[in-house]
Amino acid sequence: MMLKGKTALVTGGRGGIGRAIVSRFLREGARVYAADLTPEGSLASHDEDGSVFVKLDVTKEDDAIAAMDEVSNASGKLDILVNAAGIEIEKTIEQTTLEEWNRSFAVNVTGTFLTSKHALPLMRIASSSGTSASIINFGSYDGFIADPGLAAYCATKGAVHALTRAMACDHGPEGIRVNAICPGYVDTPMLQSFFTGDGSGGDGKTIDQLQKAVRDVHPMRTYGTPEDIANLVNWLASDEARYASGQLWVLDGGLSAQVQQMKL
Amino acid sequence: MRLVGKNAFVTGGRQGIGRGIVDAFVSEGAAVTTCGRGPRPEGLSSNIVWHSLDVTDAVAVQKLASNMKTTDILVNNAGVQVEKTVTDSSDADWDAVIGVNCRGVFNVCRAFIPRMLSGGSIVNIGSISGNVADPSMALYNASKAFVHGLTRSIAVDHGPDIRCNAICPGWIETGMLDAGFDLATDPAVARSDALARHPSRRFGTPEDIANMSVWLASDEAGFATGQLFTIDGGMTAASPLNPGLF
Numbered sequence: 109m110m111l112k113g114k115t116a117l118v119t120g121g122r123g124g125i126g127r128a129i130v131s132r133f134l135r136e137g138a139r140v141y142a143a144d145l146t147p148e149g150s151l152a153s154h155d156e157d158g159s160v161f162v163k164l165d166v167t168k169e170d171d172a173i174a175a176m177d178e179v180s181n182a183s184g185k186l187d188i189l190v191n192a193a194g195i196e197i198e199k200t201i202e203q204t205t206l207e208e209w210n211r212s213f214a215v216n217v218t219g220t221f222l223t224s225k226h227a228l229p230l231m232r233i234a235s236s237s238g239t240s241a242s243i244i245n246f247g248s249y250d251g252f253i254a255d256p257g258l259a260a261y262c263a264t265k266g267a268v269h270a271l272t273r274a275m276a277c278d279h280g281p282e283g284i285r286v287n288a289i290c291p292g293y294v295d296t297p298m299l300q301s302f303f304t305g306d307g308s309g310g311d312g313k314t315i316d317q318l319q320k321a322v323r324d325v326h327p328m329r330t331y332g333t334p335e336d337i338a339n340l341v342n343w344l345a346s347d348e349a350r351y352a353s354g355q356l357w358v359l360d361g362g363l364s365a366q367v368q369q370m371k372l
Numbered sequence: 373m374r375l376v377g378k379n380a381f382v383t384g385g386r387q388g389i390g391r392g393i394v395d396a397f398v399s400e401g402a403a404v405t406t407c408g409r410g411p412r413p414e415g416l417s418s419n420i421v422w423h424s425l426d427v428t429d430a431v432a433v434q435k436l437a438s439n440m441k442t443t444d445i446l447v448n449n450a451g452v453q454v455e456k457t458v459t460d461s462s463d464a465d466w467d468a469v470i471g472v473n474c475r476g477v478f479n480v481c482r483a484f485i486p487r488m489l490s491g492g493s494i495v496n497i498g499s500i501s502g503n504v505a506d507p508s509m510a511l512y513n514a515s516k517a518f519v520h521g522l523t524r525s526i527a528v529d530h531g532p533d534i535r536c537n538a539i540c541p542g543w544i545e546t547g548m549l550d551a552g553f554d555l556a557t558d559p560a561v562a563r564s565d566a567l568a569r570h571p572s573r574r575f576g577t578p579e580d581i582a583n584m585s586v587w588l589a590s591d592e593a594g595f596a597t598g599q600l601f602t603i604d605g606g607m608t609a610a611s612p613l614n615p616g617l618f
Contacts (some may be wrong), residue, residue, distance in 0.1 A: 325613045367607070
């Protein structure tokens, strides 16, 4: 039980990766607030998992304040914040409307900003007890190298990477660690949408063929699961990671360690 | 003419990228000396000095350096490539790749840096393969990472007198690239697939690399040191996973 006695809030906590993080945190003994737009989140089925649902639209400051009030009243502190809420728009910049661009930044960047900003007072209370508090942002390997037709998403993730370093510098002295997880391809509703949407460039292939081709490009010959991501989030949230801060943690099955895989 | 009055020494100037750099330096007004294993190549302009030199031979490198005039620009381009995994690589492969790509660069830098003038510029040819791995190129990939590390070390240790940077070429149109495609099941398909993975939709040319070499060698790059400059048509800016190509 690596998180016994800790309180955690996970945005996008009823979504693909967020739900796996919530589940892992609960198994590790944390009290967990799953913040999302709806109790169901982006997955159709919802099993009661023992987390406390908090309604949160990360783009709304009033929502962020209300969510932290709720945590404050019930728990009095926050040890762990995971900013997992995110969206992607599968378009080039020419195809992207200003509204879509703003929406991407509102959720992925402003959402990380607002939730973190209003969580900080509760996190200072947690860190004042002697163990560090931990914020884990969601960057992406797309913040380093680009997937085609995903321009706004790539840009938001680059912004999250820089924000992560900035927050780590500013709040490290207060005992608050800030890191970003940078997933590659992870089997989530977002990925399945990517396979079926305009971003796939399907070329007449079935989704199964496309998925196999994607797996085969990875040195590990698979893409990740939400649990793979939750494993590292859990470590970064725990006191074992007490010296880890300001870093971008790529978790992509080796995908970005290699160059383009030519057909030779 | 950005290199007038400068003396340049370029290793591996016989062909490919090295030859492109030699020709570009000459056209920018530099006095160029180059070298390679074997005799002077045909067609090399008569105003270019050629030395038969194996850069792995530290004594020969020292001897050449001591016989030359002061050097303003040093380009470590000589390199070899062995296409094997770690477990397939022999001791001879190690000696060949590490000997030229690592020891050779070290030998030349050690011999020439004391003879370089203040304001001098070293340009090492690294590779995108030193940053991300090409399959079955284990020793080559590692050797280029060495070049990148040495580049930063020289910049730190020998600034402010000497600047040192590395260029990381991607796929460049040389005989080596064509030979690679010829080995493919369908060379035409292989070539078009590789092109599609380049945002530039073309491979690089020795001139593309020479252009950056000229800039880094010139006084325009006076504040550039200790850095890796990737010239790859955008290939490594893109994810290796491009679903549109499956």
